[in-house]
Amino acid sequence: MxxxxxxxxxxxxxxxxxxxxxxxxxxxxxxxxxxxxxxxxxxxxxxxxxxxxxxxxxxxxxxxxxxxxxxxxxxxxxxxxDIEFRASGGLQAIQTEEQYVYARDRVLALKSRGYTLELLTTDEARSIEPELSPDLYGAMHFPLRGQADxxxxxxxxxxxxxxxxxxxxxxxxxxxxxxxxxxxxxxxxxxxxxxxxxxxxxxxxxxxxxxxxxxxxxxIVPVRGQMWATQPLPPRSFHSLSSAESYAHWSQHPGNDARTPPELTHVGSTRVTRHLYGRQNRDGEIIFGGDRELAGYDYTVDAAGVETNFGHASEILPILSGMSINRTWSGMMPFSLxxxxxxxxxxxxxxxxxxxxxxxxxxxxxxxxxxxxxxxxxxxxxxxxxxxxxxxxxxxxxx
Ligand SMILES: Cc1cc2nc3c(=O)[nH]c(=O)nc-3n(C[C@H](O)[C@H](O)[C@H](O)COP(=O)(O)OP(=O)(O)OC[C@H]3O[C@@H](n4cnc5c(N)ncnc54)[C@H](O)[C@@H]3O)c2cc1C
CATH class of the missing domain: 3.50.50.60 (FAD/NAD(P)-binding domain)
Known part of the structure; x- marks a missing residue:
């Protein structure tokens, strides 16, 4: 021994x-x-x-x-x-008026507590992330966010x-x-x-x-997260990207109870919100994910969830709509109750x-x-x- x-x-x-x-x-x-x-x-x-x-x-x-x-x-x-670390900054897309109100209040509240973030107009956001959709209501900018492999x-x-x-x-x-x-x-x-x-x-x-x-x-319960990637392409996206949709929803409906952690995308098998995060990695793949589902230790990727997530990502980054998904995967996140x-x-x-x-x-x-x-x-x-x-x-x- x-x-x-x-x-x-x-x-x-x-x-x-x-x-x-x-x-x-x-x-x-x-x-x-x-x-x-x-x-x-x-x-x-x-x-x-x-x-x-x-x-x-x-x-x-x-x-x-x-x-x-x-x-x-x-x-x-x-x-x-070499861990592919980059202080890329992050952008969170705002897609509706309701999300804009949520984002504005969040930025004001966090800035008053000394945190570093800004509310950008869509033009301002597109000047640092040119492929973002012109149809957004703006974006939250988190300059300190980073990424690594x-x-x-x-x-x-x-x-x-x-x-x-x-x-x-x-x-x-x-x-x-x-x-x-x-x-x-x-x-x-x-x-x-x-x-x-x-x-x-x-x-x-x-x-x-x-x-x-x-x-x-x-x-601690396992929460399944799943992701997808495109084929590699030349550099088109520079920040970590996300959407305000889920955060606006969870700010009103965290969704937790004695057996369920807060901030999941599904209650049982029913979707309650769309969550989105992703980036372009050094290999050139654009990778995105979002779903957070209680499914025991089942790693099976939910194809419908991937399709919803791909649609959501394409709304924010329209170059994706002409592309296809090259691979998918899943993993278990450790959520406390x-x-x-x-x-x-x-x-x-x-x-x-x-x-x-x-x-x-x-x-x-x-x-x-x-x-x-x-x-x-x-x-x-x-x-x-x-x-x-x-x-x-x-x-x-x-x-
Ligand atoms: C799809 C997906 C996307 C995510 N995206 C992000 C993101 O962009 N940014 C972010 O900050 N976080 C993200 N997360 C969350 C993040 O990955 C996890 O919170 C984090 O990796 C947890 O780390 P850990 O070391 O606690 O657990 P793990 O990485 O799960 O490590 C625990 C290890 O313990 C080992 N183990 C378990 N039981 C035993 C045993 N009996 N004996 C020996 N070994 C054992 C396991 O094999 C495992 O390797 C994401 C997660 C997923 C699934």
């Missing part, structure tokens, strides 16, 4: 970043990933990095987004990993962790966890067994099943931590989420900003 001081379960962006930062502290850390690094959500997402600035009173969201933005930049510019970026964290001495093991599925009388955890996985004093659960949409191995209920991250120490257990619940924006927030949990574990002191994501609010002991 191999001994390790700290064991991280999950090689997505959250786990890989936690391992990287712990190794940077000089701590002995082992990361176990059942597939390859970035084989789940962290490798198949749209690569959008959301950021609005620190605001007048930085909260957890400011830390996660702005902290991650800086870590992505450092990964590419200081550490020299999700697989390359997540692997960079794992590689940088290994370079600093972490043991990064793939093809190792954790199948059972027991507590010994000496106070250590025995972690059984494919072909191996490990002993550790500290565990970090970073298993994304599978935190629930890993929690069961530890005797706790971690209320209240929609907020779960990052901290699990109060019912000794020295077990979790970094998850990063939902639909965990690529852009994962690097700092991993850094904050690493700070907590390495120093023994909870970063004050993690009070907002305390697992005590929702993790319970299994009966």
């Amino acid at each position: 191999a001994d390790t001081e700290i064991l991280v379960i999950g090689g997505g962006i959250a786990g890989a970043s936690a391992a990287f930062h712990l190794a940077s502290y000089g701590r002995a850390v082992t990361l176990l990933e059942r597939g390859e690094i970035a084989s789940e959500a962290s490798g198949v997402n749209a690569g959008g990095i959301g950021a609005l600035g620190w605001g007048n009173v930085p909260d957890l969201e400011s830390y996660l987004t702005m902290g991650s933005l800086q870590i992505f930049k450092d990964m590419q510019l200081e550490l020299g990993y 999700p697989k390359k970026a997540t692997r960079a964290f794992a590689d940088a962790a290994a370079e600093r001495g972490a043991s990064v093991l793939t093809g190792r599925e954790v199948t059972g966890i027991t507590r010994t009388p000496e106070g250590t955890y025995r972690v059984a996985c494919t072909d191996d067994e490990f002993s550790t004093r500290r565990l970090i659960v970073a298993a994304g949409a599978w935190c629930g099943p890993v929690g069961e191995m530890l005797g706790v209920c971690i209320p 209240d929609g907020r991250p779960i990052i901290g120490k699990i109060p019912q257990l000794d020295e077990v931590y979790i970094v998850s619940g990063l939902a639909s924006s965990g690529f852009g927030r994962g690097p700092m989420a991993g850094r904050l949990i690493a700070d907590y574990v390495a120093t023994g002191h909870r970063p004050p900003v993690l009070a907002e994501s305390d697992p005590a609010r929702c993790v319970t002991r299994l009966e």
Whole structure:
């Protein structure tokens, strides 16, 4: 049995970043990933990095987004990993008068709190993103938003962790966890067994099943996201793109209940709104996605959903209407039931931590989420900003 001081379960962006930062502290850390690094959500997402600035009173969201933005930049510019990072800025299209009212109020409210965004006329938006439709009512501009390649970026964290001495093991599925009388955890996985004093659960949409191995209920549910890509084409689109339609809807109807997270596109199998995000990647593909559906762990791409999403994207970027879809894919997003991250120490257990619940924006927030949990574990002191994501609010002991 191999001994390790700290064991991280999950090689997505959250786990890989936690391992990287712990190794940077000089701590002995082992990361176990059942597939390859970035084989789940962290490798198949749209690569959008959301950021609005620190605001007048930085909260957890400011830390996660702005902290991650800086870590992505450092990964590419200081550490020299080509993760295709670009401070592209983002544009959110406004398609109706109702969306315009929502966007205007949002911009005013966020600017008064010190965040960085602007409301643009359609001409202003088209002067920085020429292929946008002239039929828009305007666009919100988020100059700090960025983008990066999700697989390359997540692997960079794992590689940088290994370079600093972490043991990064793939093809190792954790199948059972027991507590010994000496106070250590025995972690059984494919072909191996490990002993550790500290565990970090970073298993994304599978935190629930890993929690069961530890005797706790971690209320994270898998939400299926799906995407499509065109054939590669010369550079035509420069920003991260999205639409205000879903946000205007969710601002009135978040849609959550005791078993359903907020801000999904479907209730049961019925669509309640259209959500849209995408960009042109370095290979030249235009990629878009949007749907967020509860479907268990079923990865089947819903063709009707892709068609709706393609139609929506074509309304905003009319060059798409003459093109066809070249490939589609899906992935599982880890949503908590209240929609907020779960990052901290699990109060019912000794020295077990979790970094998850990063939902639909965990690529852009994962690097700092991993850094904050690493700070907590390495120093023994909870970063004050993690009070907002305390697992005590929702993790319970299994009966
Ligand atoms: C289609 C799609 C588009 C998205 N677009 C964006 C975007 O543009 N911007 C953005 O910020 N976010 C986006 N997201 C969300 C983002 O991808 C996720 O929030 C983020 O990747 C979650 O990271 P994670 O490390 O928590 O989970 P994951 O990436 O799922 O990693 C968890 C890992 O744990 C492993 N694991 C699970 N159980 C075990 C076990 N028992 N033993 C060992 N290993 C285990 C899994 O194999 C997996 O690799 C998107 C997601 C999807 C699906």
